[in-house]
Amino acid sequence: MAPVDMAPVDVVPAGIAPADIAPAGAAPVDGEPEEPGRSRRLFLASVLAGAVVIVGGGALGVELVARGVLPGKAVLDRIDGACSIPAPTLDLSTPGPSTSSTFHSAARNRQVGYTIAYPPGHSYGDRLPLVVMLHGFGGNHTDALAGLSPAQALALRVSGRPLPPMAMVTVDGGGGYWTPHPGDDPMAMVVDELVPLCQGLGLGRPPLTIGVMGISMGGFGALAFGEQHPALFRAVAAISPAVWTSYAQARAANSGSYASAAAFARYDAVTHAGALAGTPVRVAAGYDDPFAPGVRALARALPRGAVVDLSKGCHDGTFFLSQEPASLAFLGAHLTGA
Secondary structure (H helix, E strand, O other): OOOEEEOOOOOOOOOOOHHHOOOOOOOOOOOOOOOOOOOEEEEOHHHHHHHOOOOOOHHHHHHHHHOOOOOHHHHHHHHHOOOOOOOOEEEEOOOOOEEEEEEEEOOOOEEEEEEEEOOOOOOOOOOEOEEEEEOOOOOOOOOOOOOOOHHHHHOEEEOOEEOOOOEEEEEOOOOOOOOOEOOEOHHHHHHHHHHHHHHOOOEOOOOOOEEEEEEOHHHHHHHHHHHHOOOOEEEEEEEOOOOOOOHHHHHHHOOOOOOOHHHHHHHOOOOOHHHHOOOOEEEEEEOOOOOHHHHHHHHHHOOOOEEEEEEOOOOOHHHHHHHHHHHHHHHHHHHHOO
16 A cells, blocks of 8 residues: 655545545554563454454444444445455564553543553653644543554554654543533643653653654544644554545534534644645545545545555554554654654
C-alpha cells in the first residue's frame, strides 16, 4: 500500500454512495500485555480473531448495524471479501513502562481516565516528544489503539528500525467527536488540562513537540485538533477518520456527533483543511470504508504535501492495526527530526 503525496486533486469515489456514510468508530480493543525480556515478532491474527475492533458478519456485526454504528454495506463488504487484507506481522521491542490514573476535568465536568506510556529504554522523568492518541466512538483511554497497548505501540519496529523515542498519552474523550457539547468540551480538556499535565512531567514541553493521532472518531478528532490548534499540534496522523460531508449525514447516522449545525461548520475537517498548511499530515483509509467519500473530499482539500494512503480495506481492526506502524513512524520522524 504505497502512500501517495497528495496535491489537491479530483478523487473519484469507488462505489460508495454518500448515503452509505455512517459512524463506524466502535472501540478498538487492546492486545494483552507482552511479556518483557526479549524482542519478538508478533503475528496478531489471534488477537484480531478474539478481540477484533469490528467483527465481520455474525451477531455483533448485525448488532452494530442495528445501532447505527456500521452501515449495512460494511457487513456486506466483509461477506464478499472487500475487507480481506492480511493480518499484519508486527515487530516489537520490549515495551517501556506505562501508568494510568484519573483527574477531574473542569472542561468535561467529570473524572476522566488517562494512560501515559514511555518508549523502550525510557521511564518517568524523561523529557520526550508526545503523541496524544484519541480513541474511537464508544472507546476510552484503555482502548484507543487497535490490538496494541500504548506501550506496545511505542515499542514497534518499522522496517526493522525502532520508532524514534516519544511518549504517548490516551484519555477519555466521550462520544461527541472530540468537539464541544453543552457541559462537555473534550477538546478544551485535552488542550487546557491534559497537555499541561503531560508537560509538567517533561513530555511535549517546549522545545519538544506534540503530535496527535486517532482512529475513526479519533481520526476526525486528530484532524480537528490539528486544524484548530496548529501551534500546539505539530504533526497529525489520522487512520480511517470519521469524516462526513454534511451535517445532515452526521446527524442522521449519529445524533450526538455534533452539538449543532453551527458546531459541524466550526469543526468540519474538510472545510478547515487549509489550516493544516505547514503541518505534516498523514491520512489512511480503506477503499471500502463507509467514510471513504469524506476522506476523498478531505484529500482534495488538504494542502500540498499531505500524505494520503488509500488502499484495500474497510473500517475494521485489521485495517486500523495495519496502519498504526506507518502512522507512528510518520509522527516520530516529524516530531523528532529523525
